[in-house]
Structures are given as C-alpha cells and as structure tokens.
Amino acid sequence: MRLTCTVNGREETVEDVWEGESLLYVLRERMGLPGSKNACEQGECGSCTVYLDGVPVCACLVAAGQAEGRRVRTVEGLAEGDRLDPVQEAFVECGAVQCGFCTPGLVVQAHDLLARVERPSDAEIREALAGNLCRCTGYEKILDAVRLAAERKASA
Amino acid sequence: MDFLRPTTWAEALAAKADQPDAVPVQGGTDVMVEINFGVRRPVALLDLTRVAELGTWTSVDGRHRIGAAVPYSVIIDRFGGELPGLAQAARTVGSPQIRNRGSVGGNLGAASPAGDSHPPLLAAGALIEAESRDGGVRMIPADGFYTGVKRNALRPDELIRAFHMAPATGPQYFSKVGTRNAMVIAVCSFAIALHPGERRVGTGLGSAAPTPRRAAEAEEFLAKELDWAAPLAPALLDRFGELCARAASPIDDVRGSAAYRRHAVAVMARRTLSWAWHDHLGRRAA
Numbered sequence A: 001m002r003l004t005c006t007v008n009g010r011e012e013t014v015e016d017v018w019e020g021e022s023l024l025y026v027l028r029e030r031m032g033l034p035g036s037k038n039a040c041e042q043g044e045c046g047s048c049t050v051y052l053d054g055v056p057v058c059a060c061l062v063a064a065g066q067a068e069g070r071r072v073r074t075v076e077g078l079a080e081g082d083r084l085d086p087v088q089e090a091f092v093e094c095g096a097v098q099c100g101f102c103t104p105g106l107v108v109q110a111h112d113l114l115a116r117v118e119r120p121s122d123a124e125i126r127e128a129l130a131g132n133l134c135r136c137t138g139y140e141k142i143l144d145a146v147r148l149a150a151e152r153k154a155s156a
Numbered sequence B: 001m002d003f004l005r006p007t008t009w010a011e012a013l014a015a016k017a018d019q020p021d022a023v024p025v026q027g028g029t030d031v032m033v034e035i036n037f038g039v040r041r042p043v044a045l046l047d048l049t050r051v052a053e054l055g056t057w058t059s060v061d062g063r064h065r066i067g068a069a070v071p072y073s074v075i076i077d078r079f080g081g082e083l084p085g086l087a088q089a090a091r092t093v094g095s096p097q098i099r100n101r102g103s104v105g106g107n108l109g110a111a112s113p114a115g116d117s118h119p120p121l122l123a124a125g126a127l128i129e130a131e132s133r134d135g136g137v138r139m140i141p142a143d144g145f146y147t148g149v150k151r152n153a154l155r156p157d158e159l160i161r162a163f164h165m166a167p168a169t170g171p172q173y174f175s176k177v178g179t180r181n182a183m184v185i186a187v188c189s190f191a192i193a194l195h196p197g198e199r200r201v202g203t204g205l206g207s208a209a210p211t212p213r214r215a216a217e218a219e220e221f222l223a224k225e226l227d228w229a230a231p232l233a234p235a236l237l238d239r240f241g242e243l244c245a246r247a248a249s250p251i252d253d254v255r256g257s258a259a260y261r262r263h264a265v266a267v268m269a270r271r272t273l274s275w276a277w278h279d280h281l282g283r284r285a286a
Helices: A023-030 A086-094 A103-116 A122-128 A139-155 B009-018 B031-036 B072-079 B084-091 B096-101 B104-110 B118-124 B216-225 B234-247 B258-285
Strands: A003-007 A010-014 A049-052 A055-058 A071-073 B002-004 B023-025 B044-047 B057-060 B063-067 B127-132 B136-141 B146-148 B159-165 B172-177 B188-195 B200-206
Touching (some): A023 A049, A049 A103, A055 A103, A055 B096, A086 A103, A086 A139, A103 A139, B009 B127, B009 B159, B023 B031, B063 B072, B072 B084, B072 B096, B084 B118, B084 B172, B084 B188, B104 B118, B104 B159, B118 B172, B118 B188, B118 B200, B172 B258, B188 B258, B200 B216, B200 B234, B200 B258, B216 B234, B234 B258
Parallel strands (some): B002 B044, B023 B044
Antiparallel strands (some): A003 A010, B057 B063, B127 B136, B127 B159, B172 B188
16 A cells, blocks of 8 residues: 655555554655664564654554554654754763664653643652663663753753 | 544444454554554554544533543543542553553553453442444443453444443542552552442453453442441451452463462451551541
8 A cells, every 4th residue: 555644744555564563664655764673572672762743652562554644753753954953962972872773762752741841750760661672781771861861851 | 454434423424334354543542552563454544533532521410421432641630539449540551652542432442351440440339331233332331341351332333422420429449459659560450449429339350350350249248348437457358368269260370370369358458448548447537
C-alpha cells in the first residue's frame, strides 16, 4: 500500500508498504531516517520513540498505515539546521552517551518531558524515562543532562 | 494482508461483520508485538484509530461510559478521582509511551490474564459495551467477559465500543507484583473496591488464574462478617487473604511460581483491604 504522512515538517510518500509493517520500519528502511533505533520491537526499550501527532510513542508498535495523514517527528527533526535542541546539547556536554544506541529515544522522550514540565523533579524525570533502557547503564549522566537542559530552557 | 481503515463506528462494525477474521488494532501494544515477532499473521488489520467516537467519554445513567480507545494516560489524568482503582492500575502499565497508546479496550480485546485493567474492572463491577452490525448492542458484565486464556465473550462480528463504570462510592486500591516499577507484566495483581452503600466489597485477581476473576467466596465472607463501623479484626483479615488465595488457580511460569502467586495474592488481598479500610473509617470519622 501507499503511505503518505508528514515527517519532520515535510510530506513524504512511500510505495509498497507491507500492511503489517511498523512505522519504525518505514522510517528507517523506506525513508532513510535511521535515527530512531530498532532494538526490541515490542515497546520495551524506548529506542524508537518518536512523536506521533505530538505524542511520544514507540514507533515499533505503530502500524505503518496508522500513520497515514499524521504528523511524525523523529530525533532528526529536533535540531534547527545546525543548531541542536537544548536537550541534545546537554546530552553532549554531560557525556550522557556511551554506545549511543538508546540516545535518540531518550532525547525525544526528554524533549517531551521538558515541553510539558518546566522544572521536573528527579522523580518526574525518572518516571518520564522509565520506558527507555540504557544497557550501558549510563543513567546518572542522562539524569544530569535532563537537569541541565531543564535549567537552561527555564532560564532562557 | 488487508489494512482496513474505517472512519466511523458504523463503518467499523460493517468491516468487522464483512470480515470477522480482521484483527482490530488500536494502540498496537499487543497486536504489533505479535506481528513484529511473526507470531501472528492476520488476514486483515482493522485499524480503529480513525474512529473518533472511540476516544471520547460521556456520562450515562450516572455511570461513566468511556470509549474503548481512551488511552491509559487520559484515564490517569481525567479519572484518577472518580475511578481510583482503575487509574492506579493504569499508572502501572508499561511506560509513558505505552500509556499514550494502550487502552482499556485493547486490554479487554487481548484478554490476557495479566492485563492490568481487568482486576479493577472486576472489583468495581464494570460493564463492557459490545456491538455488532447485525446483533446490535450487548452489555457484558466484566465478571462474564473473560472466558479463557486470551479469550473473551465477544462474538466474531463484535467490537468493543466502551466500558461503563460508576464513580467510586468507597475506597478502591490496586496492587501488583513485579520485578521493577516500569515495564512490568504482572507476576500477579489484585484489586479491591469498597461499596459501603451496599455493604459489599468487590475483588479482582490478575495473573493468578487462566482468566482474571473475582474471589467470590471471599466477597461473600466479607458481606456476611464485616462490621462496617469497626476496625478490621486480624482473624477476619487473615481469612479474607486465605479465601482470595483459594480463588486463584495459578501456574508456574517464567514470571513466578504458582505457590508464590498464591502467597502473594493473600498478602495483596490483606494489604489492599487494610488500606481501603483505613480510608473508609477515616471518611466515617470525618
């Protein structure tokens, strides 16, 4: 089937999409957007987190056809040109990246948290990121990065 | 594989009637896992995300009528006060991303014995509104909805439109055993709902039998023995726990042993009743 949706502000159309495939597969394999990572394919790890109509979801659990006519925003769509989003900057500065595989999902999920909550408590950060697994277990620096991004956004 | 995308409830019912094998998909948190892993290859997916009615809620005869697609995140935000047991269970579902997509309707459709929303639906006496093009609307009590492991009372041409639940008239609690706070399929779970006006206590067991189920004998015991003006007698609390454990018929599996589950059900039953009773007496005193 054909699928048309808006991805990072641009309307995209892809052909020959299998009815059972996921939005994640379409993004990575058909649209050349490999930022969202494919790890568990069962919603356990959060590595494929994208915005669907403004709501963070696991792209691996969205049937491709469910994205028809919808707006998708991936990690590739957070920066403005060469200017990284404050969340991305903070991840770089805090060294909140080890192997990097979980990073895109964490960045999108943290981006959503800071869009909703200006100064999240540690408990709120932990709850918001509870569905994003880092197998390097680099959580402390990830928490540092979210705190730093929150501080900067709030004082900007 | 066909991909059917009705945009109205009538179209959805027609699609299901014409193609009863079509698998309804909403948040995809169960269905897409099975497809991703090749466990299931349905002849057709019936995408319900375009049926706007399913994401809305209204009040009918003093009960909330909540659309099958209303996600857990909305249940938590909008119904934490009036449906506290269900909202507590909703908070334990998966992760924020999963709660943004998963719904009570999906939980009911999948009918997994471990589904988090089932125990509070049972304890509160929820009704499930099913409908088909040719058979019309059927109201199915939660108690009669679960028929086997991942099986429910829906006919092949029926879809779940909504569930109905009265605002709580007494304290409600949900308890769940798992290895961590997030992303946990229940090892076992338990819900309790006090109905002080009827001098009745409702229960629901999860992941402790082939289906979610009530502890009927334990409910009857409390209806007979409970003094609604007095503190809980320790012996009564113990007996309640025993009867709830006896209602379970768990299995050994990767998440836990049958013996552990039976034990944990008794513990959760005693705890949730104690919490609820504390609130109940507090409200009487206030």
